[in-house]
Amino acid sequence: MRARRFVRSSLTGVGLVTLLSFERGFAKHSSMSKRLVLLATTVCFVFALIAASAQETPMPAAPAGIQQNVQALDPAAATQAWLATLRKSQREKSDAYFEGGYWLILWNFLLTAAISIFLLASRISARLRDFSQRLTRFNALQTACYALPYLLIVYVLSFPLNLYENFFREHQYGLATQNFLPWFREQLIGFIIAIIGGTVLLVLLYAVFRRAPRTWWIWGTFVVVVFMFIITFIAPVFIDPLFNTYKPLTNPEIRDPILAMARANQIPVKQVFEVDASRQTTRVSANVAGVLGTTRIALNDNLLKQCTLPEIREVMAHEMGHYVLNHGAKLLTYFGIFVLIGFALTRALFDAAVGRWGNKWGIRGIADPAGLPLLVLILGTLIFLATPFLNTVVRVTEREADAFGINTSREPDGMAKVALKLGAYRKLDPTPLEEFIFFDHPSGRSRIRMAMDWKAAHLPAGE
Numbered sequence: 461m462r463a464r465r466f467v468r469s470s471l472t473g474v475g476l477v478t479l480l481s482f483e484r485g486f487a488k489h490s491s492m493s494k495r496l497v498l499l500a501t502t503v504c505f506v507f508a509l510i511a512a513s514a515q516e517t518p519m520p521a522a523p524a525g526i527q528q529n530v531q532a533l534d535p536a537a538a539t540q541a542w543l544a545t546l547r548k549s550q551r552e553k554s555d556a557y558f559e560g561g562y563w564l565i566l567w568n569f570l571l572t573a574a575i576s577i578f579l580l581a582s583r584i585s586a587r588l589r590d591f592s593q594r595l596t597r598f599n600a601l602q603t604a605c606y607a608l609p610y611l612l613i614v615y616v617l618s619f620p621l622n623l624y625e626n627f628f629r630e631h632q633y634g635l636a637t638q639n640f641l642p643w644f645r646e647q648l649i650g651f652i653i654a655i656i657g658g659t660v661l662l663v664l665l666y667a668v669f670r671r672a673p674r675t676w677w678i679w680g681t682f683v684v685v686v687f688m689f690i691i692t693f694i695a696p697v698f699i700d701p702l703f704n705t706y707k708p709l710t711n712p713e714i715r716d717p718i719l720a721m722a723r724a725n726q727i728p729v730k731q732v733f734e735v736d737a738s739r740q741t742t743r744v745s746a747n748v749a750g751v752l753g754t755t756r757i758a759l760n761d762n763l764l765k766q767c768t769l770p771e772i773r774e775v776m777a778h779e780m781g782h783y784v785l786n787h788g789a790k791l792l793t794y795f796g797i798f799v800l801i802g803f804a805l806t807r808a809l810f811d812a813a814v815g816r817w818g819n820k821w822g823i824r825g826i827a828d829p830a831g832l833p834l835l836v837l838i839l840g841t842l843i844f845l846a847t848p849f850l851n852t853v854v855r856v857t858e859r860e861a862d863a864f865g866i867n868t869s870r871e872p873d874g875m876a877k878v879a880l881k882l883g884a885y886r887k888l889d890p891t892p893l894e895e896f897i898f899f900d901h902p903s904g905r906s907r908i909r910m911a912m913d914w915k916a917a918h919l920p921a922g923e
């Protein structure tokens with residue numbers, strides 16, 4: 461699944477990711493909302509904890525009688541043997557890359573907070589609002605006139621970190637294939653999309669804030685979920701082609717085994733797409749994008765070049781898992797719950813902050829666009845705190861797709877080899893706590909262990 465990554469990557473840097481992402485919190489006013497929020501928080505916590513513990517539960521050994529006729533395989537030892545096939549220097553490099561990402565989560569949060577506080581305390585935000593009010597008397601246009609310069613300022617101020625994180629650092633670890641100019645051109649395209657999407661979203665949200673200053677967090681959740689749905693729907697058709705070329709996979713030796721798995725699972729696709737990801741990166745990956753009529757399964761050219769057929773079948777079976785298990789709709793639902801809780805908490809925090817600093821910053825209330833940096837500051841903080849839970853929600857669906865993938869492709873060794881290749885950019889053997897906090901996919905070790913457990917079980921084929 462790449463919808464979330466898309467939203468993050470294209471809108472991070474303009475600070476808007478905070479509005480499109482998902483958080484949790486606590487409301488203080490009505491007792492109904494309080495109960496709703498408590499319930500949802502509890503559900504999220506329980507869900508996250510069950511998921512975290514489930515992933516670390518060792519598999520019970522099969523009763524002795526069942527293993528009599530088959531060659532015994534010790535899944536734990538087999539997992540270690542796979543991990544040991546990588547050179548120490550490779551492991552150290554990918555660990556350093558991935559662990560650096562932990563710090564980047566912190567730096568990005570601190571930068572968002574610093575920019576927000578700067579715009580509030582300097583009263584630049586209030587002046588932008590005054591400027592937009594002089595330009596037009598229509599509320600929706602005032603919001604747009606505030607949003608455009610706001611997004612531009614935030615993008616420019618966060619550009620240095622963006623440049624380091626997404627250009628220099630990627631080159632430093634040998635993951636990027638683009639020179640500066642093509643990279644920068646794509647940044648600008650992404651920024652224009654973010655400006656258009658961000659302005660539309662803000663105009664809609666501020667219309668809600670003006671009409672429902674007390675219950676905006678409920679209607680606002682609805683707006684955000686519908687917005688995320690539409691972005692997911694149009695992305696494969698209108699957005700992805702701006703960055704990459706998608707063409708049907710024509711090699712029958714690769715295509716036909718993939719389509720056979722699709723038929724076996726009643727997935728109504730007639731073709732599989734190949735995307736030229738090597739334009740930007742050396743990473744091996746595949747994705748399912750879109751919803752309803754725009755769903756498309758694609759594998760990237762790095763995968764085609766670097767992997768054997770068993771590995772490709774395993775990856776594509778994983779992507780089919782996302783489709784069959786209806787992960788698009790499920791993730792949208794989970795994120796909707798996060799947004800609802802986050803907005804409820806934001807409502808209380810925003811009103812408290814305006815009560816205290818409203819005069820100093822020149823903010824009149826939730827419906828005043830000058831309060832946008834405060835909204836971003838609060839939501840950004842909540843998202844930062846919710847990182848482990850957001851990652852866990854995504855990682856759990858990825859683990860489900862892995863289970864579907866191994867059962868459909870029946871390629872345990874292929875799965876182990878792919879897990880090692882993904883280890884180029886994802887730490888292979890983290891601690892359980894590290895995996896819980898930072899991993900939005902299972903670690904390589906978890907994936908290889910799943911493959912080896914599957915292999916050791918020797919399931920009958922049932923011909």
Ligand SMILES: [Zn+2]
Pocket residue numbers: 461778779782858861
């Ligand atoms: Zn996946």
